[in-house]
Amino acid sequence: MKKIKIFSPGTIANLSCGFDVIGCCLDTIGDEMTITIEPGTGVFITKIEGADLPKEAHLNVAGVAVQALLDELDQDIQVTITILKNIKAGSGIGSSAASSAGAVWAVNELLNKPFAPHDLIRFAMQGEKLASGNAHADNVAPALLGGFTLIRSYTPLDIVKLPYPEDLMAIVVHPQIEVKTSDARAVLKQNVTLTDAITQWGNVGGLVAGLCLNDYQLIGRSLEDVIIEPLRSILIPKFEQVKKAALAQGALGCGISGSGPSIFALSQGIETANEVAKAMHEVYKNAEIDFDIYISNINSTGIRRID
Amino acid sequence: MKKIKIFSPGTIANLSCGFDVIGCCLDTIGDEMTITIEPGTGVFITKIEGADLPKEAHLNVAGVAVQALLDELDQDIQVTITILKNIKAGSGIGSSAASSAGAVWAVNELLNKPFAPHDLIRFAMQGEKLASGNAHADNVAPALLGGFTLIRSYTPLDIVKLPYPEDLMAIVVHPQIEVKTSDARAVLKQNVTLTDAITQWGNVGGLVAGLCLNDYQLIGRSLEDVIIEPLRSILIPKFEQVKKAALAQGALGCGISGSGPSIFALSQGIETANEVAKAMHEVYKNAEIDFDIYISNINSTGIRRID
Known part of the structure; x- marks a missing residue:
């Protein structure tokens, strides 16, 4: 054995x-x-x-x-x-x-x-x-x-x-609500405009380039989603407030983790990660929504x- | 002065x-x-x-x-x-x-x-x-x-x-036909399926990663276009034959340059570039279509x- x-x-x-x-x-x-x-x-x-x-x-x-x-x-x-x-x-x-x-x-x-x-x-x-x-x-x-x-x-x-820059940190907050997979799928559209698709693949190119070239700011500018996030974020309570609070504390970007309801942010360095986590924490605490929060380096x- | x-x-x-x-x-x-x-x-x-x-x-x-x-x-x-x-x-x-x-x-x-x-x-x-x-x-x-x-x-x-790998070469063949910009635009669709858009942005990510990581084969695998090329290539005579001939001679990938009618290919090294150019040349020569052809390193x- x-x-x-x-x-x-x-x-x-x-x-x-x-x-x-x-x-x-x-x-x-x-x-x-x-x-x-x-x-x-x-x-x-x-x-x-x-x-x-x-x-x-x-x-x-x-x-x-x-x-x-x-x-x-x-x-x-x-x-x-x-x-x-x-x-x-x-x-x-x-x-x-x-x-x-x-x-x-x-x-x-x-x-x-x-x-x-x-x-x-x-x-x-x-x-x-x-x-x-x-x-x-x-x-x-x-x-x-x-x-x-x-x-x-x-x-x-x-x-x-x-590859990715070594001081990159992730912050994840998980509000204790259920988003049914069927709902997360139902809100997606089968077709997107070519214009939005081009915007998205410009950002995908930027994100990959930022990771490969150790460019934190480019990673941040590229963490934008014009197709899925506008639809799915409505299923996540306080999404906009959490995102705004994270960005205000220096997060490079912030979005939906997987199909939600968790929200992730990326930051450069642990100090900023701590501040971002605190800001996300405050939003859900004030809204009296139970949550878990994690700060992690990239594994x-x-x-x-x-x- | x-x-x-x-x-x-x-x-x-x-x-x-x-x-x-x-x-x-x-x-x-x-x-x-x-x-x-x-x-x-x-x-x-x-x-x-x-x-x-x-x-x-x-x-x-x-x-x-x-x-x-x-x-x-x-x-x-x-x-x-x-x-x-x-x-x-x-x-x-x-x-x-x-x-x-x-x-x-x-x-x-x-x-x-x-x-x-x-x-x-x-x-x-x-x-x-x-x-x-x-x-x-x-x-x-x-x-x-x-x-x-x-x-x-x-x-x-x-x-x-x-960045890009230093032995990357481009081959461009310009068939002497006119593709009206209005036609090249008219064939595009305003909407694309989400599935095709995802395929495309996976390839954009792959192309950017291949360029940044000096990975010729990844560049080649990523030079795929499921959205525009199927529509615009019909305006370019012998497009499929030129592409097939280029790939058969070791081109990493081949597609439409700009909105056409030029066709580009990328290759690793000058020897392959010469073979690819010869193969593209043959297709248009046999079809009795006038053309210019260029072999170039990346500037x-x-x-x-x-x-």
Whole structure:
């Protein structure tokens, strides 16, 4: 029997202009998972703490992702998983991705890495498919690769790890309200004007250039979303006030994390991050809305061993 | 009286996925201009060779651009311009941009640079406005700044110079047919699907990342355009055959230069560029369509003094 204990981090998908293509990995919020492999067959989830989620492997994102990996291996093994969920389901910071990416990463480690990190993405995506009906990669990719990731293409799957400036910090506030995925999808429009699309891809280019060139101000100017945020932000209480408060305290930019309701901001350095967090905190405290708040550096390596 | 002779290069705008936001500067095709300043007032275009263009300053892109610059200066000067046009009007490689950008660059040099290169863009854009009704920057920016440029935003104007790998070469073939600007515009759709827009901005991110990270293959994979090229390429004879031939000879990517009819390809190194040019040449030769063809390194500095 081989055993591993891991930290599987939360992630911010979309990042304003980068809807469906850009994500980054957090460091101070994540799940803990223990995975064992031994001779035998089958995937068993024996304990889940911190969330009310199904333990049947075929109904659990971690189970489905691991099964997808095992299906490509010509080897009989039995996998046992326990999960301590710290990332709340439906928070918009990659709760399902942490479970599915963490599980396949751990099994791959225990098997002495038959797959490269990029290969693990497609297995973890099967967990996302179970969770949301859509095998998206914008949370599992940064969880597995660390740092910032760009999904250049889905067919074929082409994911690029982007460099980023080292003092970049993320602040995430999670208001304790439920945004139904169906609502977050229903507000999107199937068509956009060419003008808005051009504005958006100018910003995507700017964000990628800012990350690659260590240009904090360019990152900030590019964190603009003329297509999704105007529609989805109406589902998030006090979104405009939180954003305004974050920017007033020096945040480079601020937007919806994933499909919400969490709101993220980026900043240069920990001092500004603390001020931004305090400002976001004040808005929800004054509005008497419960919330969690996280300040994190960017996690450069993604999921890691903690045993 | 002060006098300067300059080379004002052709440029490739759009670059497949980067419609309206990305452009790059060529080195082996460009206009020659001679500009003098002396005490007095007025802008005079005294000679234009190689093209049938108006000499009245207010009807000529170079005249209008220079006038925009002079309007911001508190100084009386007289400007005299002669132009040798080597870039054919309507070719899709920035003919009007070369004239307007070249003229303002030269006057700024003669005045000991009261304006930074970025500031000159807005003057040159006034020439583009006269030429096409639209004050676009995607040709004048690379002409003035050199290399690759990204228009992150028009309001406010925010233009970023991007690095690029040093062996990158451009090949441009210009079939001698006329594509009316009105036709090139009429085929565009005002709305695009969100799905196509996301595909496009994934590629824009990939192209910018490939340029910044010196990743030729990523540049190649990202030179894809699911929105404009399918519509505009039907106006260009043998487009698909030229593209197929270029890619078969190792071009990283191939697409429409500006609004056409020129077709560009990018390659790594001069040997591949020569093979790609030969293959493009063959297609138009066999189809008995007259054409010009250019092989160029990327011009890192833009417009330059040649006297």
